[in-house]
Amino acid sequence: MQQMPPRSSRPLAGQEIVQRLAEKGYQLEPAALEIICRYSGSKEELLQRIISSADRSVAVIGTSMVSYHLESSSFADAAPRSSSPIKSSSPSISTQPTISDPETQDSSAKLKCDITGRSTCIGDYNDFVHYFRDRFSKIREILSLRLNSRPIESLTKSTTGREVSLIGMVMDVKTTSKGNRVIELEDPTGMITAVIQKDSEVYEQSSLILTDEVIGVTGTSDGNGRLFVKSLLWPDMPNQTAPLENGNGSALLLSDLHIGSKYFMADAWQRFLQWLNGDTEDGSDLASQVRYIVIAGDLVDGIGIYPGQEKDLEIMDIYEQYKAAAQWLNGIRKDIQVIISPGNHDIVRQAEPQPALPEDVQSYFRKEMLFVGNPAQVTLSGISLLIYHGRSIDDLVLRLPGISYAAPEKAMIEMLRRRHLAPIYGSRISIAPEHEDHYVISRPPAILHCGHVHTVGIARYKGVAVINSGTWQSQTDFQKKMNIQPVPAVVPIVDLATMKIRKLIFAES
Numbered sequence: 001m002q003q004m005p006p007r008s009s010r011p012l013a014g015q016e017i018v019q020r021l022a023e024k025g026y027q028l029e030p031a032a033l034e035i036i037c038r039y040s041g042s043k044e045e046l047l048q049r050i051i052s053s054a055d056r057s058v059a060v061i062g063t064s065m066v067s068y069h070l071e072s073s074s075f076a077d078a079a080p081r082s083s084s085p086i087k088s089s090s091p092s093i094s095t096q097p098t099i100s101d102p103e104t105q106d107s108s109a110k111l112k113c114d115i116t117g118r119s120t121c122i123g124d125y126n127d128f129v130h131y132f133r134d135r136f137s138k139i140r141e142i143l144s145l146r147l148n149s150r151p152i153e154s155l156t157k158s159t160t161g162r163e164v165s166l167i168g169m170v171m172d173v174k175t176t177s178k179g180n181r182v183i184e185l186e187d188p189t190g191m192i193t194a195v196i197q198k199d200s201e202v203y204e205q206s207s208l209i210l211t212d213e214v215i216g217v218t219g220t221s222d223g224n225g226r227l228f229v230k231s232l233l234w235p236d237m238p239n240q241t242a243p244l245e246n247g248n249g250s251a252l253l254l255s256d257l258h259i260g261s262k263y264f265m266a267d268a269w270q271r272f273l274q275w276l277n278g279d280t281e282d283g284s285d286l287a288s289q290v291r292y293i294v295i296a297g298d299l300v301d302g303i304g305i306y307p308g309q310e311k312d313l314e315i316m317d318i319y320e321q322y323k324a325a326a327q328w329l330n331g332i333r334k335d336i337q338v339i340i341s342p343g344n345h346d347i348v349r350q351a352e353p354q355p356a357l358p359e360d361v362q363s364y365f366r367k368e369m370l371f372v373g374n375p376a377q378v379t380l381s382g383i384s385l386l387i388y389h390g391r392s393i394d395d396l397v398l399r400l401p402g403i404s405y406a407a408p409e410k411a412m413i414e415m416l417r418r419r420h421l422a423p424i425y426g427s428r429i430s431i432a433p434e435h436e437d438h439y440v441i442s443r444p445p446a447i448l449h450c451g452h453v454h455t456v457g458i459a460r461y462k463g464v465a466v467i468n469s470g471t472w473q474s475q476t477d478f479q480k481k482m483n484i485q486p487v488p489a490v491v492p493i494v495d496l497a498t499m500k501i502r503k504l505i506f507a508e509s
């Protein structure tokens with residue numbers, strides 16, 4: 001009979017992995033087991049790392065936790081790309097061409113995920129079911145790292161008076177005539193009414209609850225379909241983020257150029273190009289370090305986006321607008337990689353997520369530019385960047401206290417806290433019910449970059465650089481009437497080695 005190798009030197013089998021975790025009091029989700037089994041490095045070390053970091057309240061180890069440890073620095077080299085849970089749950093993730101120069105291959109911008117060529121939606125009932133189930137299960141997995149929850153259907157007479165925790169999607173939030181807050185929560189097993197009394201410690205916090213978001217609640221069950229809430233939990237970013245890889249060079253973040261509009265600031269763009277291309281005496285050191293320019297939507301002003309837009313247009317043909325945009329962008333120094341994502345003024349479907357600009361439009365631009373969807377996850381010399389045009393900021397400004405257009409970074413932080421770029425469904429943005437919810441922030445990015453609101457906002461939240469990149473359009477008549485003050489021709493620059501952020505100002509003083 002062949003002798004078994006010692007436990008520490010042979011690879012762990014699936015059953016053994018499950019047993020090892022069970023001995024420590026943890027269950028393992030089947031998808032998480034699959035990822036561990038596919039991992040080519042030391043499974044023993046990976047398990048030790050998972051066990052030593054798991055919170056006592058965690059009962060089930062899911063794919064997020066396994067992924068976190070696979071992606072942390074000491075495991076990054078050994079982890080095969082296919083072992084990422086995001087990849088495994090998204091079999092059709094497309095990759096777009098990147099710069100092919102072998103010397104710059106490692107540092108070229110790479111598209112990790114977007115909707116381009118992957119839309120599954122025809123808009124029938126089943127699409128909506130898939131979409132919301134995917135949203136629920138992805139965010140539940142994140143919340144499960146910090147909350148030992150039970151299914152709603154398990155709350156019966158036997159749980160009367162007991163403290164229980166649930167994870168549910170918010171179907172409705174109301175304030176009663178007595179001032180209590182009532183939330184209808186749903187999970188795949190049932191619905192429950194969660195009550196937050198006016199004198200509760202979490203009452204003020206409950207004003208931040210949005211419909212369609214997924215939250216955790218802990219409270220006392222009345223055994224009759226009601227839960228009296230004592231604490232609320234949002235998925236949020238992890239307190240301890242994995243150490244960032246050191247990137248190279250710097251990235252300029254832009255959005256909302258609105259080329260084709262009478263209000264596009266051509267002079268300021270010209271000054272920007274002169275600085276970038278080293279045609280000025282000042283700032284050329286900083287300019288020479290720029291390796292990427294990322295544009296988060298509204299490259300052109302478009303046609304028919306709002307009533308009476310023709311009065312604001314200098315170029316009345318959408319293709320001519322893109323040809324003009326190509327001329328302006330093709331003037332950028334050739335060693336800089338430009339990444340272009342669309343917005344609501346661009347020539348792609350209005351329902352989000354939006355695919356990359358069509359190929360006939362792409363053909364106007366230099367061939368090494370990278371066209372991605374909205375939203376899109378990319379990496380810039382290893383630094384992860386999540387690009388989203390930011391239409392959901394309109395909804396967040398309307399619905400959340402303390403959130404305004406003047407400080408768009410606060411709305412973006414609310415996206416991170418909810419691990420979702422557009423938590424409210426069916427308000428001012430049309431979201432196509434794709435089978436996968438592309439708005440869930442499954443992996444914390446190093447940078448979250450939005451635009452849309454034409455104001456600049458910069459913050460840092462739990463290790464994430466949060467940046468809204470303003471505009472290149474001066475104040476329109478409509479904005480004047482609405483008292484909206486844009487912040488044009490200001491460019492946030494991120495040093496990818498240190499993650500320091502500065503603002504460069506190209507507007508005339």
Ligand SMILES: [Fe+2]
Nearest residue numbers: 298343344452
């Ligand atoms: Fe926009």
